[in-house]
Amino acid sequence: MGVRISQHARSVLAVLSEKRCHMTAEDVLDSLQGIGTATVYRALDHLTELGLVRRLALGKKSAVYEYIRDQHMHFVCSRCGMVHDMPADVSGMVRETAKCCGHQVEWSEVTAHGICRDCQNEEAPEEA
Amino acid sequence: MGVRISQHARSVLAVLSEKRCHMTAEDVLDSLQGIGTATVYRALDHLTELGLVRRLALGKKSAVYEYIRDQHMHFVCSRCGMVHDMPADVSGMVRETAKCCGHQVEWSEVTAHGICRDCQNEEAPEEA
DNA sequence: AAAATAATGAAAATAATTCTCAAAATGATA
DNA sequence: TATCATTTTGAGAATTATTTTCATTATTTT
Numbered sequence: 001m002g003v004r005i006s007q008h009a010r011s012v013l014a015v016l017s018e019k020r021c022h023m024t025a026e027d028v029l030d031s032l033q034g035i036g037t038a039t040v041y042r043a044l045d046h047l048t049e050l051g052l053v054r055r056l057a058l059g060k061k062s063a064v065y066e067y068i069r070d071q072h073m074h075f076v077c078s079r080c081g082m083v084h085d086m087p088a089d090v091s092g093m094v095r096e097t098a099k100c101c102g103h104q105v106e107w108s109e110v111t112a113h114g115i116c117r118d119c120q121n122e123e124a125p126e127e128a
Numbered sequence: 129m130g131v132r133i134s135q136h137a138r139s140v141l142a143v144l145s146e147k148r149c150h151m152t153a154e155d156v157l158d159s160l161q162g163i164g165t166a167t168v169y170r171a172l173d174h175l176t177e178l179g180l181v182r183r184l185a186l187g188k189k190s191a192v193y194e195y196i197r198d199q200h201m202h203f204v205c206s207r208c209g210m211v212h213d214m215p216a217d218v219s220g221m222v223r224e225t226a227k228c229c230g231h232q233v234e235w236s237e238v239t240a241h242g243i244c245r246d247c248q249n250e251e252a253p254e255e256a
Numbered sequence: 257a258a259a260a261t262a263a264t265g266a267a268a269a270t271a272a273t274t275c276t277c278a279a280a281a282t283g284a285t286a
Numbered sequence: 287t288a289t290c291a292t293t294t295t296g297a298g299a300a301t302t303a304t305t306t307t308c309a310t311t312a313t314t315t316t
Contacts, residue, residue, distance in 0.1 A: 106242040134263060169304065265309100
């Protein structure tokens with residue numbers, strides 16, 4: 001049988017997959033013409049349930065979604081708000097820790113907050 | 129001079145500190161009588177800025193706050209929604225990874241999602 | 257005590273997300 | 287293909303969490 005994914009949901013998936021970045025529902029909506037708000041939210045929900053997309057809680061007002069590719073952590077700049085990916089995989093370590101507590105991990109997310117490289121450079125433009 | 133913390137903000141801090149758990153603004157509101165909604169939000173903001181409290185993004189609709197104590201990660205059950213603390217400190221590792229990317233970490237959070245111990249036990253009540 | 261400053265609460269305003277429901281699209285059946 | 291059933295859609299209403307406004311009250315300073 002397999003799972004059915006509607007045309008619009010496929011478009012949403014395509015956008016997330018192509019842009020290779022973190023997008024809010026609104027970002028997706030802006031990238032697709034002629035598709036309703038509710039449909040985008042429904043598609044994102046559906047894709048998340050299917051495990052094709054991940055809904056991240058990065059501490060922003062709105063949720064952000066990303067196409068599931070490799071494992072990485074996120075860095076959110078407290079100054080400019082940019083989100084950067086950082087290559088590193090702690091999922092094994094997290095899974096182990098959880099196992100010790102008796103919990104079974106499906107997926108995990110690591111988010112670091114601080115000042116990103118660009119903002120640091122702006123702070124100290126050039127030294128004397 | 130020092131920093132000024134209002135009476136109400138101190139009450140909010142006390143609740144978070146005493147309950148030793150993750151609370152939404154509404155939870156805090158319910159724990160304190162005769163204090164307005166806006167005041168609680170303002171207190172939580174203020175305490176967060178002062179670094180006494182942390183605003184966590186656990187993927188729930190509302191933000192949750194916790195009194196900053198030791199370093200630990202969070203486990204959010206996808207079934208019952210309970211949040212469990214797990215002792216483990218990956219902050220050094222996260223800081224190093226970020227440094228390699230040029231970013232400066234202020235704090236980091238690790239959240240695991242899956243089925244918690246209690247829900248697993250409910251699934252398999254007792255074996256034959 | 258008078259003046260200046262900061263904190264408060266009630267209610268309105270915002271913003272993100274979800275819900276409702278009738279219409280359109282799709283798929284299955286005869 | 288015509289018919290019936292199921293799913294998906296979008297417009298807008300409804301919800302929910304959070305923020306803002308603003309007049310009042312409390313606190314500190316002078």
